[in-house]
Amino acid sequence: MAVFKLQLEDFSTNEYELIAIHTTVEVSKLAFLLNKNLNTRFHFLDVIDKKEKREKGSFERYFFSDDKNEIFWNLLENKSVIKGANEQESLFDQFGQIMYLIPEVKKADYILKIDSEENHLDTQKIIQNISEISIVSMSYKIDKNNIKTKSNLIF
Numbered sequence: 807m808a809v810f811k812l813q814l815e816d817f818s819t820n821e822y823e824l825i826a827i828h829t830t831v832e833v834s835k836l837a838f839l840l841n842k843n844l845n846t847r848f849h850f851l852d853v854i855d856k857k858e859k860r861e862k863g864s865f866e867r868y869f870f871s872d873d874k875n876e877i878f879w880n881l882l883e884n885k886s887v888i889k890g891a892n893e894q895e896s897l898f899d900q901f902g903q904i905m906y907l908i909p910e911v912k913k914a915d916y917i918l919k920i921d922s923e924e925n926h927l928d929t930q931k932i933i934q935n936i937s938e939i940s941i942v943s944m945s946y947k948i949d950k951n952n953i954k955t956k957s958n959l960i961f
Contacts, residue, residue, distance in 0.1 A: 822921045823929050824948035824959075826884075826914035831941050833883050836916060837868045839942075840881065843935050846870045848881055856905060856958065861888045863905030867961070878921040880961070882907055884914050907958050911948055919959055 829836060837848040851869040855862060863886030870879040888903040906912050918936075920927060929947055936945040950956070 821923055822919055822950070822959075823927060824908075824950050824953070825918040825920070825929070825933060825936065826911050826944075826946055826948050827916040827918060827936060827942060828913065828944040829915055829939075829942045833866050833868065833881065833916065835941075837881055839939050840918075840936070841870075843939055844932065846872075846879060848879065854882070854907070854961070856886075856907065858905065861903075861905060863888055863907075865907050876923050877927070880919040880921070882917045882919065884908055884911065884917050908948075908953060908955055910953050910955065914948075917948070 827836070831839075834850070837850075840846055841848055848868040848870045851867050854865045854867055856865065857863075865883040865886050867883075868881040870881075871877075872879070884907050886905050886907070888905050908914070908917055911917070918932075920929075920932070933945050933947060936942055953959075
């Protein structure tokens with residue numbers, strides 16, 4: 807009997823762009839400002855839970871679906887304060903421990919993932935519009951080929 811193996815790459819598409827955003831504001835305010843500058847309509851969708859060993863992190867996810875152009879936008883938190891499995895731990899035991907959704911870009915506060923069936927996105931214009939927001943200190947395109955944790959971007 808033949809054995810078939812499925813690789814993660816069989817399910818993921820290369821038709822997406824990743825943009826790192828550096829800012830200190832809350833994700834809800836960033837979503838509001840992106841809506842204003844990018845002409846999007848981000849709304850809170852869900853919380854992504856990530857578990858590593860005995861630690862758990864939660865990352866808020868905002869979503870916008872541009873049905874006309876078939877583009878799906880995800881605004882994701884990249885940092886989360888770790889919650890240990892031990893309920894007895896004090897607040898100070900966990901102080902300063904951070905889990906990252908995409909550890910390869912630890913300095914980024916947020917990740918903007920833009921899924922598009924056709925590669926007609928003007929990523930540079932999007933980055934320029936994000937950089938014009940006064941509270942954003944930096945935004946740039948992430949080379950998705952350098953991301954080892956692509957499975958964290960599958961929703």
